[in-house]
Amino acid sequence: MHTILLVEDNEMNRDMLSRRLSRSGYRVVMAEDGRRGVDLALEERPDVILMDLSLPVLDGWEATRLLKSSPETRHIPVIALTAHAMAGDQEKAYEAGCDDFDTKPVVMARLLDKINAALANRNE
Numbered sequence: 001m002h003t004i005l006l007v008e009d010n011e012m013n014r015d016m017l018s019r020r021l022s023r024s025g026y027r028v029v030m031a032e033d034g035r036r037g038v039d040l041a042l043e044e045r046p047d048v049i050l051m052d053l054s055l056p057v058l059d060g061w062e063a064t065r066l067l068k069s070s071p072e073t074r075h076i077p078v079i080a081l082t083a084h085a086m087a088g089d090q091e092k093a094y095e096a097g098c099d100d101f102d103t104k105p106v107v108m109a110r111l112l113d114k115i116n117a118a119l120a121n122r123n124e
Contacts, residue, residue, distance in 0.1 A: 001027050002025075002026055002027070002047040002048070003026070003029060003045075003046040003048075004026045004027070004028050004029075004046055004049070004115065005030075005037065005040055005041055005044060005046035006018055006021070006028055006050045007030075007031045007036075007051045007055065007063065008031075008032070008081070009032050009052060009054075009055050009056055010052075013104070013106075014030050017050070017106065018030060020108055024112060026115075029044050033055050033056045033058060034051075034055040034057055034058030034062060035058045037055070037058075037063050038073075041073045041076060042070070042072055045073075045076070046076060047122065048119060048122075049067070049076055049078045050081055050111075050115075051063060051079065051080050052081050052082065053082040053084075053089070054084060060080060060082075060096075061092060061093065064080070064093070064096040065097055067097070068097030069097075076122075077100070077119075077121065077122055078097065079098065079102060079114055079115065079118060080093035080098040080100070081104055081106065082101075082104060089101075099118055100118060
């Protein structure tokens with residue numbers, strides 16, 4: 001069973017996404033802020049990280065930079081999630097090290113396709 005780390009500060013989004021991901025066969029661990037997300041990534045070594053970009057304590061861009069600069073976590077695919085798809089946000093997410101980008105509200109089929117692609121690329 002693959003593990004997904006969901007880094008999301010909105011409780012309703014965490015609940016909805018974690019339930020849907022669990023029903024899709026994933027083990028889900030969750031963090032409410034970027035600092036806890038980085039710590040959990042080091043502890044859990046998830047297969048994929050879903051990273052909200054607008055987070056307290058440490059935003060998703062900086063959390064991703066930290067994850068991608070660490071030898072222990074740099075190989076873990078990070079998919080950025082944001083409700084504020086402003087011009088330049090996607091490029092900024094890629095510059096921070098995100099491997100993919102998706103917008104909220106989440107379209108579950110599209111997100112699952114991105115997760116599966118990230119898993120396939122990781123195993124190559």
